[in-house]
Amino acid sequence: MNKIASTVAEALAGIPDGATVLVGGFGTAGVPEALIDGLIAQGARELTVVSNNAGNGETGLAALLKAGRVRRIVCSYPRQADSQVFDDLYRRGRIELELVPQGNLAERLRAAGAGIGAFYTPTGYGTDLARHADGTPKETRCIAGRWHVLEYPIHGDVALVKAEAGDRWGNLVYRKAARNFGPVMATAARCTVASVHCIVGLGELDPEAIVTPGIHVSRVVQVQRLATRAGGLGSAAVRQWA
Amino acid sequence: MKLGHRRRTPDELARRVARDIPDGAYVNLGIGLPTRVANHLGAGVEVVLHSENGILGMGPTPAPGDEDFDLINASKQPVTLQPGGAYFHHADSFAMMRGGHLDICVLGAFQVSASGDLANWSTGEPGAIPAVGGAMDLAVGAKQTWVMMELLTRQGASKLVERCSYPLTGIGCVKRVYTDYATLACTPEGLRLIDTVEGLSHAELEGLVGLRIGP
Numbered sequence A: 001m002n003k004i005a006s007t008v009a010e011a012l013a014g015i016p017d018g019a020t021v022l023v024g025g026f027g028t029a030g031v032p033e034a035l036i037d038g039l040i041a042q043g044a045r046e047l048t049v050v051s052n053n054a055g056n057g058e059t060g061l062a063a064l065l066k067a068g069r070v071r072r073i074v075c076s077y078p079r080q081a082d083s084q085v086f087d088d089l090y091r092r093g094r095i096e097l098e099l100v101p102q103g104n105l106a107e108r109l110r111a112a113g114a115g116i117g118a119f120y121t122p123t124g125y126g127t128d129l130a131r132h133a134d135g136t137p138k139e140t141r142c143i144a145g146r147w148h149v150l151e152y153p154i155h156g157d158v159a160l161v162k163a164e165a166g167d168r169w170g171n172l173v174y175r176k177a178a179r180n181f182g183p184v185m186a187t188a189a190r191c192t193v194a195s196v197h198c199i200v201g202l203g204e205l206d207p208e209a210i211v212t213p214g215i216h217v218s219r220v221v222q223v224q225r226l227a228t229r230a231g232g233l234g235s236a237a238v239r240q241w242a
Numbered sequence B: 001m002k003l004g005h006r007r008r009t010p011d012e013l014a015r016r017v018a019r020d021i022p023d024g025a026y027v028n029l030g031i032g033l034p035t036r037v038a039n040h041l042g043a044g045v046e047v048v049l050h051s052e053n054g055i056l057g058m059g060p061t062p063a064p065g066d067e068d069f070d071l072i073n074a075s076k077q078p079v080t081l082q083p084g085g086a087y088f089h090h091a092d093s094f095a096m097m098r099g100g101h102l103d104i105c106v107l108g109a110f111q112v113s114a115s116g117d118l119a120n121w122s123t124g125e126p127g128a129i130p131a132v133g134g135a136m137d138l139a140v141g142a143k144q145t146w147v148m149m150e151l152l153t154r155q156g157a158s159k160l161v162e163r164c165s166y167p168l169t170g171i172g173c174v175k176r177v178y179t180d181y182a183t184l185a186c187t188p189e190g191l192r193l194i195d196t197v198e199g200l201s202h203a204e205l206e207g208l209v210g211l212r213i214g215p
Helices: A033-042 A061-066 A084-091 A102-114 A182-188 A234-241 B010-019 B033-040 B090-098 B135-141 B202-209
Strands: A020-023 A047-050 A070-075 A096-099 A119-121 A140-143 A146-151 A156-162 A189-196 A219-222 B026-029 B048-051 B055-059 B080-087 B104-107 B111-113 B144-148 B174-178 B182-187 B190-196
Touching: A020 A182, A033 A061, A033 A156, A033 A189, A047 A061, A061 A070, A061 A084, A102 A119, A102 A146, A102 A182, A102 B090, A102 B135, A156 A182, A182 A189, A182 B090, B010 B033, B010 B144, B010 B174, B026 B033, B033 B104, B033 B144, B048 B090, B090 B135, B104 B135, B135 B144, B190 B202
Parallel strands: A020 A047, A020 A156, A047 A070, A070 A096, A156 A189, A189 A219, B026 B048, B026 B104, B104 B144, B144 B174
Antiparallel strands: A119 A146, A140 A146, B048 B055, B055 B080, B174 B182, B182 B190
């Protein structure tokens, strides 16, 4: 078994138009920028993207949006100081938004990966986000004296996650708070593609410390660590793995 | 009119909140004013700060040049990790909140109702880009949700209200409100006074808030 792809293009081969793509990251930490650039080159259109934010600046997710490839985005916090690409598309009615409380986003992804049909959560009860897109209320139930809202899983066709190191079985470890949505998205998609900065031999990752076991990962591709915000500071990260 | 009182400055307000955070507490400090509380925790008080993006034991801002953008807080600003700190993924982080494992969550607010309804994610302005982040999860998750805010808007209207006019973040979730004039408890029966700044009478405070405040 060898899940290592030799190029980003090979790792992303076969993503169809209309796919639901889960994209890891919180702000710029843990955003798989190299995979998103690869997705732009790969050319899939009419995508549904699930990600905490809706892109920063002009690169990464923002570039994918700007290229007109995303029909719908599911996220918790699209509005940021540098989310101008999303803001413009949204104001012009060129992108559909499903706004989800961040914990519900994480738990809906977890539910998808864990085979849960739906779950009741107190988060959002009595608010505007306890409604479907058409304005009808979501199902609610009072459990042990507390009101809950019924939420459904979010399944991905593909997940793009950024990890620190991986092996040919797809086992992954992450770096600091760049872990964020990566492990839960990796479980929630039919095909998970992980970019790593470091490929190690089988057995080199401490089995007690593996965060995403390889069963959740389909393809692993090594990408260069850039000294960008998304990559973490080159110096600090390089010291750790030297 | 003779002013018999002086409002708490933001740092005095942060110190007032910090005074109520006990040793050993697990605490989430929301974006904005609440982040200041971290600077005022008492000496000898060990508090573990949680950040929604998967950190327990979050430390202060790093020195210039030591920033690591894989280690950021909920505002996406670089932070550090205290010895003993831990990283975890988003589903675990929000399970920690929703599961009632955090002792205290301190949030900012646009409005809080007398019974503890919270509005802090949207002003409902038409055309605005909506964004909620972890606000709704934080509001309902911690053992205690406290709000820290200026009592009055720039126009002088009280942000403590009978019913929130802005879109709700959570219902009946706020237990305590720390403001620049007073500290109050929200209860199903309405507001109760905890303390005021020196020289502000109960009646004057009720005048500012426009609601009856129980002793």
